[in-house]
Amino acid sequence: MLFVSGEKWMLFRRLSLATIGVQFVLSVLMMINFDGSISPESWSGAFQFVEKSNWINMSFGSIGSLSIEYFIGVDGISMPLVVLSSFVLLIGVVSSWNIKEKAKGYYILYLLLSSSIIGCFISLDFFLFYLCFEFMLLPMFFLIGIWGGKRRAYASIKFFLYTLLGSLFILVVMIALYLSVVDGDANTFSLVQMLDGSYADGSVLDPSSKQLIFGYSARAVAFIFLIIGFGIKLPAVPVHTWLPDAHVEAPTPISVVLAGLLLKVGAYGLFRIAYGIFPDIAVQYASIVAVVGVISILYGGMNALAQRDLKRMVAYSSVSHMGFVLVGLASLTTIGFSGAYFHMISHGLISPALFLIAGVIYDRTGNRKMENFSGLASKMPQYTFFMAVFFFAGLGLPGLSGFVGELMVLMGAFGSSQLSYWIGISATLGIAVSAAYFLWTIQRMFYGNYFVRDSSWDSNMIDLTSREKLMLIPLALLVIALGIFPRLILDFSNETVDFFIQQIGKFQP
């Protein structure tokens, strides 16, 4: 953490850059050392680089003890996400280069945020996970609330409340899980034990105990709670409305992190916790989740089509894209899971880039309304080029990473035994919708005769600076690389996902 006194913002940004840079290098090193070919026998065998030490251990006399552990490690699912996070965070630092106001606070919060995001991905203790999950809220709240746009107060509070609501659902499930899962004799928060399903006999969430809460089985209630909780973070329709506001009001780097990583945390939670711990219920509720996903895809897409604000459009496109993740999860097939997973990664690259692109125009003019611009292509060809790469990646053009994820998700959806064809076909329609809104945007803003609403902006309409290129080029390269060689990522996650599906397969009818 960065508690350096003084008022020099230069110092802060360099320090944070260095910190995040080191973080990135370390995570890449880790990834290189990660062995993706291990096929796990059980969840406890799936994790690597495990570190474990006792953190909180309280004796409760006869009841047992509360033990919370500092227990971290990565498997094939979290490893690439860790790298992605550090990468996107790095981009975020670079893009916050021109934040000078209250820079100290900004960077402190930013680093707090970054460590909690990474913490989320690597923690193997539910409590630790939850902690990091919550920990993201406050810095985010302030980052949006202080450095945001005009309606920042509204947006940040909305964001905060929504996400908090979600996390309370998760909290309830966490407590229930804690009381049901044992490691040896003692109750534990260890995700590994939860995943391996070592339940205490007769406890609430023990699959064999069939405990009812309000007439539903306790496990179903817990699963639904988790879906709601992470669904808010994801965000899925109909609990997505915080997202556009938060994005629109957040400063560019924060939008980048928000879209690139925070949404992934929600998805990761669904993977790891909702689907990992409750595979039996996941099978039962597959079609409901899929329907929510499809609605998110189409609904988000239609909303994006109606937007006049570039950032808002991108925000809704995120809703649409995260719908694919839900569909992929709901398919409960290897390809669907991998697809959902891949889509997370790819969206983690595309959406930051899209927000950067929106940020570029905002930096120049202080305006993002589409109707205020047209024909930018002739004035800013490089900008247009990058825009095209990411827009087309967003609409799922083959050869770019967006396509692979969508394709795999759809393959999963069609291949799933739980879902009817109509789910898949409707989800496929989402591709057309995304084409519509991205292309429309391109047409309105970049093609046609050059025009800006306010002639005073004219002088600012310069092409990309080298700093902006520095951010966009790596993203573009990665998007293309992943589009052509998806196995760059999938080789890491493959074994884990296979094992995952095996676990779920036990409950398939």
Next chain:
Amino acid sequence: MLLALVGVGIIVISKNIIHAAYALALTLISVAGIYVLLSAELLAVVQIMLYAGGVVILLVFGVMMTNRLRGEDVVSGSRNRLVSAIISLALFLFFVFTISNTDFNDSQVHDSDQIDKIGISFLTDHIVAFELVAFVLLVALVGASYLAKMASDE
């Protein structure tokens, strides 16, 4: 007992605080009589001394120092009669119900040297309470005098 009821009646009906205060004195004295009937002589004495002698005079003082200073009527309006009546009636009915549901048969009267006994238990069984009440008195004394001083200061 009847006397007490009369006093209560006056309090309830009266609008004049002074009248009410005197009626309270009447009630208190008759309650002291009841104490005697209940063979709680010490309590009766304390009742007359502290209550009838202390509280009522305090109250009258209070009335004098507030309303009277202004030369106004010492009449106090009343309100919410119906609700209040319902509430108090409900309470009363509840108590009556409770009491009538209870048997009081296995007890016997102990009639001995009360004052001795009480004095001893003040210093033995209830020594803590005794000290405590002393402290409470101190607090109240300091508080009341302090507040009164505050009032006269400003």
Next chain:
Amino acid sequence: MRLSEQLTSILNDLQGAWTESTLIIGSILILLVGLIRPNEMLIKVLFGAIVLVSLWLNVNNSNEGLVLLDSLHLSKATNHFGSLFIITALLLIIFPRDKKHAAEYYFFILAMLCGSLFMMKANSILIIYLSIELVSFASYIITNFTFKKVAFEASLKYLLIGAVSSAVMLFGLGFIYGSTGAFAISDLANIGSLDTMCSAGVAMLMIGVFFKISIAPVHLWVPATYQSAPSDATAFMSIAPKLAGLLLLQRMLTLSVFDSELWIFRVVLILGILTIAIGTLGAFRQINARRMVSFGAVAHSGFLLPFALISSPTSSEAFWIYSVAYAIMNVAVFYLLDQYERKGIHELSDYGESVSSSWMGVNCTLVLVSLVGLPPLVGFTAKFFLFTTLWEYYLSSELIYVLWYLIVAVLATIGSLFYYLQIPKHIFLVKGQTNQSINFSLLTKIIATLFSIGLLLLFFAPKLVIVMQQLLNNVHE
């Protein structure tokens, strides 16, 4: 003879009441010193010394069980909770005091403290009554110490409500006494079952204690009083008597006699739910910061209430953690509010003026977020333990009310965000009308920071709370 035996046992047990005796004597000392030399610093130092001595005595107290001829009941819990109260009192030193009236002021604080200790330890119903009255009297009087008209009003209302509830309680005590012949809580354990009259008595006794804990429907005095009483007195009032009352109630209600009395559980849980609801919903509409926080405190009383019903080790552990967290948070929040009020910031909308002091704003936010119960602050740990306890309790008791309680508590936690966050919202997000710059002294900032660090630290190392418990019980591992 019996008398001499009694006297001997009193002498033997006297150690059990040393703390209180010290406090009584100390308070008189303060009063005297105040009469002779009304020097603020001197009084503060004296106050600190008295409190420290009593803390030392309390920690070193080794008596347990019934002492002083069944008047008091000592246990590990009374020991460490007593120390907690004393420490809370000690913390009050950080609040700045006006020169005037310092001696009297601390006298009443000590009286409150002493009363709380007695209340917590009371066994005889006589002591219950007296200690509650002692605390009440001290509170009534201390409410006046802001010397504002509103304070007088508030204290008069407080007194009248208090008097009514104490009359009810006394009536109830009479019922209990009458129907069972029991004159102490420990005697209640011996009776077979409760008849209607005794139940009524217990209920009315509970009303009296609820008055101190500020549970609905006897919470009505809270907002007015908290709003107009001096900050430190408010902080103390919201901690020591409340927790003491809870402990008393816990000792009483967890007697096996009441196990079969379902109505008690229902009534307590329903009132708890009601209290949470009223506290939370009431806080929404407030525009005065202090008043809002006081509604929050009412909600917290509701959160704490179930601990009075549950006697498991988990519960007592959780109770302790919640109490410690609550004590620290409340002292902190009232300290901060006090500091802001000293700069003329009372209403929520005034907080926009303080945008220039963002460091205080951060501290403020941390404390309030902790009150909401979010990580990474100890408020979360407390809530977490509370929920865990309730869940366990639900599983063991199968009372549907507990589940509802849990649901309401979770919802209220969400709801509490809406109002607690008003202050940070105004500090950071809404600009004030005037651009006067408000600066806080370094000392204030340091103290506020220490509070924040404490809240964070206890979150990351909740073990410290347990260690503290052991230390306060003079147990060394």
Next chain:
Amino acid sequence: MSNAMIPYYLYFASLLFSAGVFVVLTKRSAIFILIGIELMLNAANIVLATFSQYDPSLNGQILAIFAVVITVCEVSIALAILLNIYRKTKVSNVDELTEVGNG
């Protein structure tokens, strides 16, 4: 004095208590309210005294005596506060005291 009389004392106490409640609720003057409270406390004392006669250690009576003492203190504090209020506002009716709070 027989056991049979007990309920009647208790009825009487209840009546007194209820009357006190009524007074507390209806009268506007703070002093009147205090009088009401006195009635309630007296009722409680009667209950205590009633039961005390069957108790060899007379605890009820002792409690009642303490209660009387406490009541006196209470009244004195109340009057002191009232005096302060009166000095400030020239008001002694509680419903005219509406300054605290905003609802």
Next chain:
Amino acid sequence: MNWLVIVILFLPLFGGIVSFLSKENTGLIASISTFFTFLLAISLLLSNTSFLVLLEWLPGYDLSIKIDSVALLLISLVALISTLVNVFSIEYMRSDLGKNRYFAKLGFFTFSMIGLLLADHLILMFVFWELVGFASYLLIGFWYGKEWVPQSARLAFIVNRLADVGFLAGILILNEGNLSISQFQETWLFLPSLLISIGAFGKSAQLPFSGWLTKAMVGPTPVSALIHAATMVAAGVYLLFRIAPYLHADALIIIALIGTATALYGGISALMQHDIKKVLAYSTISQLGYMILGVGVGAPEASIFHLFTHAFFKAGLFLGAGSIIHFMHKMNVEDEQDMRSMGGLRKYMPWTYRSFLVCALALAGIPFLSGFMSKEGIVIAAWEWASINGTWAYLVPDIALITAFLTALYVGRMVLLVFWGKSRFETKVDVPLENSQFKLPLGILAAGSLWVFYNINPLAHGSWLDSIWGVSEGHADELTTLIVTFLSLLLAFTGLILAYSFFKPDSNYEKSYGVKSRDRFAAILNGFYLTEFYHIFGRGVEKAAEATFQIDREFIERSLNLFAIAGVVVSKVIALIDRFFIDGPINLLAYLSGFVGKLLASISSRDLQTQLAWLLLGIILILSLILIF
């Protein structure tokens, strides 16, 4: 051999990239690279290579590339036409600023198209399918500065995309671990067959997706020649050719009907156009209809042959049109593509005229030219098919014949109006003005339309290429062949004669043609308002999107904030209760007793006694709870 495939695939892309980076000679580099691709493909074709390559792309999903002679032949075709178009474009785009970009995009397109032809795995095919669409989008939108250009480009892409949704959904329904065309065994079910066919319809501009093709004409004309005549639009046919054996019978019928309808639609629409490119575009639609029809009636090999020949003559026509437009542009004619401003171009550009005429006649289906040979095959197959399927099915060959007549008619009209008669513009030059870079491609393409390249017998309906696509011999009986040949020849010549009689120089029509009058056949001119329909559809979607957003803002948002609002409301209610709870019962009782008075006046929640009343009420409730429980 694998490396050769990769070279073939990536050479055009590489050429495109290099030409993008190079300052000068961009077109030359691109041309050379595609030419080498062509040579390579031809050499592979001649060496009769055929193999399968597997790539593991996703874990567990091998993508297969299959090289066989059909693919190689078509690759050669694509490479050849691409080369020619590149050469043509060097001159055509000489003065354009963005020509680097242009050649790069062309290279990218060629790459995608070759990839599409190589793909054996359906997903891989889909990948390139999309890339082809994307490249087309880029090229259509090349002159993005004009307002309607990007709009048209977007329309083309989205229409394609919609069809692709069907394609993808079809593929995914089929997906059971194997998606390589060469490894399919059984006939597919109806749904996936139909869905995949929809994909093909989209790319091949069949009804109802035809509209995009005419819109696509806003791109540079060489692009139209390459993409929208010869290659991309043929992708759908190629796909259907590949999967024809596995298609469900019902789906085949639908394909046949759609093809027929499209053929007729294109033919009618082409009749009335004024824009030379539009004529060609509708004609392309019509011809594509033929091909699709061919697949539908079970003669995919005839279709692919038609595709092959059509590629030559239609590319020739488009390049010819490009040459004309280029010329008109130099003449500073305002509507450079409007036939109403042309006329008598024969003498200014004789080379163009000759090649254009050859190609046009090939299109009309005149013997000795390739069009005749391939089109006959389809019509004969349709006739055969109809004879099996019953009376109603004769609709298909009948309409095909009518379309042949229409084709001859509009071809004749176009040639006459453009090249014959007097010029309707101000001439500035008298000498023929043609560039060798124009002549070469035009010549090659026109030559490619001659019969000799396919079969020595000008009246035969097959060619030596038949062996490549493995046509099944001798299924048509002589009589049918004879009748059909006769009929179509008759119709074609009738059409030409009719056209001549209408549009011959100095005819009434020809004289009045330059006058831009109101069109009597607006519906036909506008292609039956298909694109307008798209626009309406698009607006509908837009409206729906707006509505969704409204829902989002008004409904979802509200209902979700209900929690907060509910909180506020409840707190208000609490306040109200606080204030009126006492009032309520009092009110009631007051009415009853007629005792309405001051009681109600001064009750408020701040008031102590109300609070006390609350308190005591609470106590009573608690106490009564004891009794209840």
